[in-house]
Amino acid sequence: MVTKAPAKTEYEAVIGLETHCQLSTDTKIFCNCSTTFGADPNHQVCPICMGMPGVLPVLNETVLEYAVKAGRALNCEIAKYSKFDRKQYFYPDLPKNYQVSQYDLPIAEHGWLEIEIVDEQGEATCKKIGITRLHMEEDAGKLVHGGSDRLAGSTHSLVDFNRTGVPLIEIVSEPDMRTGLEAAEYAQEIRRIVRYLGVSDGNMQEGSLRCDVNISVRPRGQKEFGTKVEIKNMNSFSAIQRAIDYEIARQIEAIESGEPIIQETRLWEEGAQRTIGMRSKEGSSDYRYFPEPDLTPIEVAPSLLKQWQSELPELPAAKRHRYEEEIGLSPYDTRILTDDHAITQYFETTLAAGASAKQAANWLMGDITGYLNNENLSITDIALTPEALAELIQLIEANTISGKIAKELLPELLTKGGSPKALVEQKGLTQISDAATLESLIDEVLAAHPQELEQYRNGKTKLQGFFMGQVMKRTSGRADPKAANQMLAKKLKG
Numbered sequence: 001m002v003t004k005a006p007a008k009t010e011y012e013a014v015i016g017l018e019t020h021c022q023l024s025t026d027t028k029i030f031c032n033c034s035t036t037f038g039a040d041p042n043h044q045v046c047p048i049c050m051g052m053p054g055v056l057p058v059l060n061e062t063v064l065e066y067a068v069k070a071g072r073a074l075n076c077e078i079a080k081y082s083k084f085d086r087k088q089y090f091y092p093d094l095p096k097n098y099q100v101s102q103y104d105l106p107i108a109e110h111g112w113l114e115i116e117i118v119d120e121q122g123e124a125t126c127k128k129i130g131i132t133r134l135h136m137e138e139d140a141g142k143l144v145h146g147g148s149d150r151l152a153g154s155t156h157s158l159v160d161f162n163r164t165g166v167p168l169i170e171i172v173s174e175p176d177m178r179t180g181l182e183a184a185e186y187a188q189e190i191r192r193i194v195r196y197l198g199v200s201d202g203n204m205q206e207g208s209l210r211c212d213v214n215i216s217v218r219p220r221g222q223k224e225f226g227t228k229v230e231i232k233n234m235n236s237f238s239a240i241q242r243a244i245d246y247e248i249a250r251q252i253e254a255i256e257s258g259e260p261i262i263q264e265t266r267l268w269e270e271g272a273q274r275t276i277g278m279r280s281k282e283g284s285s286d287y288r289y290f291p292e293p294d295l296t297p298i299e300v301a302p303s304l305l306k307q308w309q310s311e312l313p314e315l316p317a318a319k320r321h322r323y324e325e326e327i328g329l330s331p332y333d334t335r336i337l338t339d340d341h342a343i344t345q346y347f348e349t350t351l352a353a354g355a356s357a358k359q360a361a362n363w364l365m366g367d368i369t370g371y372l373n374n375e376n377l378s379i380t381d382i383a384l385t386p387e388a389l390a391e392l393i394q395l396i397e398a399n400t401i402s403g404k405i406a407k408e409l410l411p412e413l414l415t416k417g418g419s420p421k422a423l424v425e426q427k428g429l430t431q432i433s434d435a436a437t438l439e440s441l442i443d444e445v446l447a448a449h450p451q452e453l454e455q456y457r458n459g460k461t462k463l464q465g466f467f468m469g470q471v472m473k474r475t476s477g478r479a480d481p482k483a484a485n486q487m488l489a490k491k492l493k494g
Helices: 060-072 180-197 237-256 301-308 316-327 330-338 341-352 357-376 386-397 403-417 420-427 435-448 449-458 461-474 480-494
Strands: 011-022 083-090 098-101 108-118 124-138 142-148 155-160 167-173 209-219 229-234 264-267 276-282
Touching: 011 180, 060 083, 060 108, 060 124, 060 167, 060 180, 060 301, 098 124, 098 316, 108 180, 108 316, 108 330, 124 264, 142 420, 167 330, 180 209, 180 316, 180 341, 209 237, 209 341, 229 237, 237 264, 237 276, 316 330, 316 420, 330 357, 341 357, 341 386, 357 386, 386 403, 386 420, 403 420, 435 461, 435 480, 449 461, 449 480, 461 480
Parallel strands: 229 264
Antiparallel strands: 011 167, 011 209, 083 098, 108 124, 124 167, 142 155, 209 229, 264 276
């Protein structure tokens, strides 16, 4: 008798993200200290952000404005009444031994955003990810860990309080993601949105955007969640994806071998490509929240909410849909063009100046992006204006110059700027499209290469490329390639 092996259990991950975005205000959330990145340690502090006795915080109104705009961009409901709370915990870089945050009455709740996954075939799949809440809070300081202390013979840590009191919004997602790829794309979409809004620069390398992942694993089809583990210390979107993929595999292996999953906080080790245990995870009761007595509750006036709503720009997901449906670009093209807000603005200004969408997209994603990557520049650093790029494209489409000549002109336009039309006239690079002139040139080329002509007519038809190259060489690339190729083909067959 043959017995069937038990079916292998299939698992799925349940993933949610907590994303902290530093707001791009000039001053901190409750005082007038600067938020400039890179200042000398402990040079941007005052009695208020250091929590000295007798001081009173005052909410920076721009922080409220940016939080509300971010909440509306994430399709959240803006609270008619919200408040600040004290979150108690003890850590060397927290001078007050509590953090001013929002607990049960946040500024925004119940939203969503749309992510788009583009597969290898260029097909796009959209998915909505729920947003549980968005709240305002102050940042803690920064610990700088040193090596051995020469006097005491032990390691030491230094504290920089410049970040203390820097304004943050924390965005908490619903546990709607199932893969590391979805989570990485969600984090990127958050960054796109805050950059489009201008409320945060989203620079992960400077700590302006930080993501903590909550992840559990369960048998597919089971409603109950597994034991949740938090992962910290991921400094790139690819690290988020790799950390999640590793943790999914680790948890499945533990479950299969009968080991318990512990609710804990783990760190991602980039060098070893693994997560390691850091500490047991706190619950909300451990923080002993209570209302912040030094700050009044917040009520956003309907007129102010309406004004801030009207100031929202077109957001990345809406742009992607518009580019695909109205302009006819592919999902891949739209994804590249909408990822960087500066490139999006450059692209749209180029279109407004009269360029065709596909040509503008090709130049931006091809030669111009290649130059930016090689020189480590951004689109705002080049001398070629969107209007000049539109002019260059129009010269090609009018057969005034060839694409080859345009590519030769591009380096000078990128570094020096100016008018492509004026540069073409100055260098005498106008394309030769006159039929009689082209016919004469082709006759000269054929007469100069009788051996190759005989080989072509004996069946070696690939030599047409050779003759075309000779025509372009004689004209320094100025011959209209389409017209010249058609005329050459007729001459060769004749």
